[in-house]
Amino acid sequence: MDNNYLADLLYPNIHTLPEDMEARYPKRQLPEGAKVTRFAPSPTGFLHLGNLYGAFTDERLAHTSGGVFYLRIEDTDAKRTVPNGVELIIDTLAKLGVNFDEGAIKNGEDKGAYGPYRQSERAEIYQTYAKQLIREGKAYPCFCTEEEIAAMREKQEALKLTPGYYGEYAVWRDAPIEKIEEKLNAGVPFVLRFRSEGSIENKMKFNDQIKGEINVTENDIDHVILKSDGIPTYHFAHAVDDHLMGTTHVVRDESWLSTLPFHIQLFKALGFKLPKYCHTAQVMKLDNGNKRKISKRKDPEFAATFYHEQGYPAAVTREYLITLLNSNFEEWRIANPTAPIEDFKFTTKKMSVSGSLFDMDKLNDISKNVISRMTAEEVYENVLAWAKDFDADFADKLTVDADMAIAALSIGRGGAKPRKDIARWNEVQSYMGFLWDEYFSIIDEIPDKFDKADIKAALNKYLEIYSEEDDQISWFDKIKALASELGYAPETKLYKKNPEEYKGHVGDISMFLRIAVTGKASSPDMYEIMRILGADRVKARITAYAETI
């Protein structure tokens, strides 16, 4: 068969040659060791933790080596593409502190010399290489319908054979040109298949940057490389794009391991140099006691936007994912609590080979630490920004009473042992909502073991002795005196030594006041809170509460 004739027959509108493409996309001039990586998602309108895991790896690999990190949009499947998918990807990553050097940007535009960066706009490029493969006898058209393929598959499964388009099942592999022309003239759509010369008898070793040495078997299936609409499948686009765009390191999750042999084959057939591969472990979730790869459909809590909605600071998601990514990050972070994350020496050598379960406790811990290092003003700005999107009423209150909010957020902040109350911005309202009369309510109750008369007496006497002028020491001395007067130990230690001598201790008296003033049995420093609330509101709350006893 005349392959040149067939090539022109199939793709008559393609007049470019691989050489033209090579000239259009010259090799990148980068320093020795510089890595070129890409984040290549489908614009499905959803980014999950697994995507971020890969994106962070890509970003660190490129930027710690003086390389390039770019965004390529894999929108070859029109069915899965959503209108603002690209914008969502860019915005989400930008919020998390991940920025691209080149690639797709908003409004359908590109930045960089290796575009277009949307695969849907690269049809001519793919077809140029595909046409060359046809000329070389390495690809051929297949006119099977979906039904025929499905029937073939069923038959193979019934015979317990490996399903797929190969061997005797590759019915169009050696079809005569007349038959092809006949279908073509009848307007029957076709896909272009790669002519595999591989055999499953051939095993080989492959070195993955993360997994190390792995065993692979040659591919013997004639996979589709161009779909009937002339748009490539992932595999073909991967080979062509990563070659032309100069990708040195392909980071993707380990589910791609199974198609790696096919990719190796494609690169070879196209005469491309194989990039390094980094197959990452997957982030898992526990589902009914079983580990499972997280899924975009079933697990909304793994949407990248979920953490934003919950009010986790952007840096936290990144920090957490890097603890999963590089096992020595945590120790580095303990040694360098305030260093920018960029200073950490990221390496694929330290990447985990097995999938890890997402741990919300750990995320919360990291978040508390990150937030505890912020100034009150920073916390305020963050909470306000979050509330504007998710709690408008709280945002209004924060805006009106900014000074009060910042003062409250300052309690126990700074210094070597800062408070760590807040893990997410959506907790702040309940943490300090009592500052506003509209949010204030009595939530906790005083245990029944305390005598009602004592409680009432304590509250009323406190009203008499409370003075805004007191410093913290004299303020507390007054409470101690009050405790003694009512038969409560003025020191906790005294009570512990001889509990039978007292009705309770100064801590209990404080609790009465705390519940009256904040509505809760636990709160940050009471002295500070009373000062922030002001004498009038403190007294009003105590008076009101005393009446309910």
Place this chain on the structure above:
RNA sequence: GGCCCGUUGGUCAAGCGGCUAAGACAUCGCCCUCUCACGGCGAAAACGGGAGUUCGAUUCUCCCACGGGUCACCA
């Protein structure tokens, strides 16, 4: 089912032929303490199983079990 990958405490994990098998989170106890949070001290908690190689295996090899992934004109 075929093929591929994985398996150290509840979770994340160090380890890379000889260790009382790190550390972090979570849990529990004690201390500090007006509550809480912080902090300090401590406890409990692990090499999936079986062969082999070796003077010696968590570490190397094989088998098994279990877990995961993948078998599309989806990526």
